[in-house]
Amino acid sequence: MPTKIDIPRKSIYRLSIYQRCLSKLRENDVDTVSSEALAKAAGVKSTQLRKDLAYFGQFGTRGLGYNVDVLSKTISDVLGHNRLQPVILVGVGNLGSALLRYGGFRKEGFEVVAAFDLAPRRQAELNIPILPIVEMKDFIGQHQVKMAILTVPASSAQNVTNQMVEAGIQAVLNFSPTVLDVPDHVVVNSVDLAVELENLSYFIR
Amino acid sequence: MPTKIDIPRKSIYRLSIYQRCLSKLRENDVDTVSSEALAKAAGVKSTQLRKDLAYFGQFGTRGLGYNVDVLSKTISDVLGHNRLQPVILVGVGNLGSALLRYGGFRKEGFEVVAAFDLAPRRQAELNIPILPIVEMKDFIGQHQVKMAILTVPASSAQNVTNQMVEAGIQAVLNFSPTVLDVPDHVVVNSVDLAVELENLSYFIR
DNA sequence: AATTGTGAATTGATTCACAGCT
């Protein structure tokens, strides 16, 4: 794992966006696209798109643009997003169970293989096991799970996170409204709905 | 509205985080806090916290720190987050109805006053009206709603957004996996779950 | 002629270092 560390996280985010735009182009049987056009679809400047791609190599043809298939494949490779990645979800409340039903993850390459809760209730319509949280550590170890979605209340978020990290989780998508303290080798992305709303409300007159 | 435009959006985000940490301190009857301590709780450097606050004025006492109540009140004022802000939610699918049930918004100062869907089904357990989307424009106008949560499929997101903006919506919290095109006076914050996961997967070995 | 790829310039955000209060 050589250079991963010094590529801006924002560039990685944007790669995912470019990827999505490329899929749309592919559906429409477009096979070549300029940085100008792709950047417009992704809502960024064309120079930024080119700089983002430059971190990983050269994929375009001057005078012509990018081959949609090639670029799409390349970005998939870079994002390491080729094999199905197993994920667990912890905290089967309102938000947690909605995300389980949502299911849009699978086609993006993620499979929620199990969910955990302090007091798991059977949910017939979901076809994944909902297990008591005491079994979480063993499960993570046995199934070599590296990613987790955290949808527990703020009060237990840090505690649950500690357990997950101890068991080997390396990446957490955190929906709990709290700041998580994790060791350096663990990555956390937080989505805080209240903060997003608050932020918006600042900008309206 | 003079200076709003040149304060970094990231600072505004962090204000919300500070606010949450302050609430926790208040619950514990702490009445003074240093920038060092508060910054630690928020997961940032103390100089950054002080710089963030400096955009709005001087609220601390040198040698002592900040008064928790005063600072909390001040941040509320800055965020314009004092009166209950009405919000609509559009797209009552899995994610949409989960957010409606979630309800954590109210205590943060936001009230979801109505939800809209192409084919609204009555949902007894929710005590807000779920209305057909054709009534959205009138509703926005009549109730002077300025904020919307968008949870429709990507394919209709832009179309629905155009209608909302025409009716007077000024801020959108977008969960649809697509880039929205809006006029300058409208703010969009996007939460893209698949992108967040993809981003994490890049950083695990 | 068109469009990429990239050093240089610019703009923006963070951190440092310390003067100024209490």
Place this chain on the structure above:
DNA sequence: AGCTGTGAATCAATTCACAATT
């Protein structure tokens, strides 16, 4: 003595400008 507030310095990200390539 301790801690805030802030100009200066550093670090990071974006945009410009244009040479290189098809």
